[in-house]
Amino acid sequence: MFQHIGEMVLMLCRTLCAWPQVWRQRQKVLDQLFDIGNASLFMVCILSLFIGGVLSLQSGPVLADRGLAGVLGAIVGTSMCKELAPVMMAVLIAGRIGSAMAAEIGSMQVYQEIDALRTMNINPLSYLVLPRLVAIAVALPLLTIFSILIGWFGGAVVAATNPRVGVPFQSFFRVLSENVDAGDVANGLFKSLCFAIVIGVVSCQQGLATIGGPRGVGRSVTKAVVNSIVLILILDYFLTRLLLYFQ
Amino acid sequence: MNPVVTNHQGVSVQVRGLRKSFAGTPVLQGIDFEVAPGEIFVIMGPSGSGKSVLLKHIIGLERPDAGEILIGGKPVGSPGVMDRFRLAMVFQSGALLNSLTVGENVGLYLSEHRLKPPGEIARIVAEKLELVGLKGASDKLPNELSGGMKKRAAIARALVIEPQLVLYDEPTSELDPLSAVTIAEEIVRLRQRIRATSLVVSHDRDLAFGVADRIAVIHQGQLLTIGTPEEVRRFNDPLVQRFLSADFKPSNHPPTP
Ligand SMILES: Nc1ncnc2c1ncn2[C@@H]1O[C@H](COP(=O)(O)OP(=O)(O)OP(=O)(O)O)[C@@H](O)[C@H]1O
Numbered sequence A: 001m002f003q004h005i006g007e008m009v010l011m012l013c014r015t016l017c018a019w020p021q022v023w024r025q026r027q028k029v030l031d032q033l034f035d036i037g038n039a040s041l042f043m044v045c046i047l048s049l050f051i052g053g054v055l056s057l058q059s060g061p062v063l064a065d066r067g068l069a070g071v072l073g074a075i076v077g078t079s080m081c082k083e084l085a086p087v088m089m090a091v092l093i094a095g096r097i098g099s100a101m102a103a104e105i106g107s108m109q110v111y112q113e114i115d116a117l118r119t120m121n122i123n124p125l126s127y128l129v130l131p132r133l134v135a136i137a138v139a140l141p142l143l144t145i146f147s148i149l150i151g152w153f154g155g156a157v158v159a160a161t162n163p164r165v166g167v168p169f170q171s172f173f174r175v176l177s178e179n180v181d182a183g184d185v186a187n188g189l190f191k192s193l194c195f196a197i198v199i200g201v202v203s204c205q206q207g208l209a210t211i212g213g214p215r216g217v218g219r220s221v222t223k224a225v226v227n228s229i230v231l232i233l234i235l236d237y238f239l240t241r242l243l244l245y246f247q
Numbered sequence B: 001m002n003p004v005v006t007n008h009q010g011v012s013v014q015v016r017g018l019r020k021s022f023a024g025t026p027v028l029q030g031i032d033f034e035v036a037p038g039e040i041f042v043i044m045g046p047s048g049s050g051k052s053v054l055l056k057h058i059i060g061l062e063r064p065d066a067g068e069i070l071i072g073g074k075p076v077g078s079p080g081v082m083d084r085f086r087l088a089m090v091f092q093s094g095a096l097l098n099s100l101t102v103g104e105n106v107g108l109y110l111s112e113h114r115l116k117p118p119g120e121i122a123r124i125v126a127e128k129l130e131l132v133g134l135k136g137a138s139d140k141l142p143n144e145l146s147g148g149m150k151k152r153a154a155i156a157r158a159l160v161i162e163p164q165l166v167l168y169d170e171p172t173s174e175l176d177p178l179s180a181v182t183i184a185e186e187i188v189r190l191r192q193r194i195r196a197t198s199l200v201v202s203h204d205r206d207l208a209f210g211v212a213d214r215i216a217v218i219h220q221g222q223l224l225t226i227g228t229p230e231e232v233r234r235f236n237d238p239l240v241q242r243f244l245s246a247d248f249k250p251s252n253h254p255p256t257p
């Protein structure tokens, strides 16, 4: 997995060199954005609702037993926006969108479509990789914002309805808004932007590196998803360390 | 970034000492030949002899282990060659983009490089599709086409480029005799119209002897002979003769133009 990192960095640089083409490829970016939203919005809602809910459910009773139920809003609010939403959404999108990107580009490679592009002097990086990378870099932070809001809501609902927690809606959100500021949300969005680039680069690189027929496509898809998730979790630690300096 | 080629001229191709192995198995073992601008050069040879690999080297999709390939006197891998010359390749499998319609595939070069306004592109695409007998297939997706239709769409896609050098990998292998004749005519006409250089890989002896200025016969990665159709026909080598006369039943083939 790590031997690809050099190739991935190289691909990222080359793709960024094709950046001026992005306006030309805007239709493809929009198509990709639409696909991503279409494929994942519903899952994002469900998943975020339950993540927020279980967060309240786990920490709520523990805090309530010690008479600290009041800070639940701060805990759910911060952990959702700084950690859980960016990471969980990145994992979800790696599975849902990264796999599709690797499969599509991989089968284009296998069926010589990429060779055909090259013979027409069309750079596969600006034609295929750039629109996908831009789309995912826009979509994942947006989905993360969405996820944060729904996660907060899920946490609040559980906090209000679970008898062992019993924190009313208003006080949950009052504590939340006192403790979570725009910087915390920006923190999460920065992470999700980094994760989006990881997913896009890993998936496209695996797709382009596909060899050997339909089986090769399957192999690339698996690798794209697994490698993305591993890199996301490792990167998450270091990004957290880095972002601590800015607080 | 793209040349606005006003007076089309074919480009020359020089292949010198080309060698290539895949995982230790030699596929091309020292290929040398030259193709003059505007020439129609046909490469024949048995299946697996390395013809498709040779074409991929010429258009720069594969890197040679040894030797060099010059297009218009410039090494094919050097920067700018693809921008400077208009090249096209018709893949053995067609290699249409499956996510685009046939019309979008055929117009891809023009639309992606912004060479013509959309209305003009649509007109050119319709014209080329009609030429290869695919009128009305413009809005179909490639997987709704038969093998031969895909091949013809791929040929239309190459013609739209108005290339200075076209590489055809078995352009007629999946076609009925009548379409094969149309394609052969089109290969010749492209040369008359824009003086394009054509490299044709084919098993189809009627096509080869009908259109070729010169023919090369390749066997196990080596050229057995290069010459005019007459010279190749008379070439006294058991391998070449066996290849040229195998299953030859003139009554089953229509005459080529
Ligand atoms: N990417 C590759 N990896 C390994 N071996 C390859 C590769 N491409 C081609 N070969 C080998 O090179 C040889 C020549 O293949 P090529 O496709 O050029 O044959 P061909 O002359 O075009 O045959 P056909 O007429 O059947 O199309 C074959 O033995 C094939 O197994």
Ligand SMILES: [Mg+2]
Residues within 6 Å of the ligand: B051, B052, B053, B092, B169
């Ligand atoms: Mg072949």
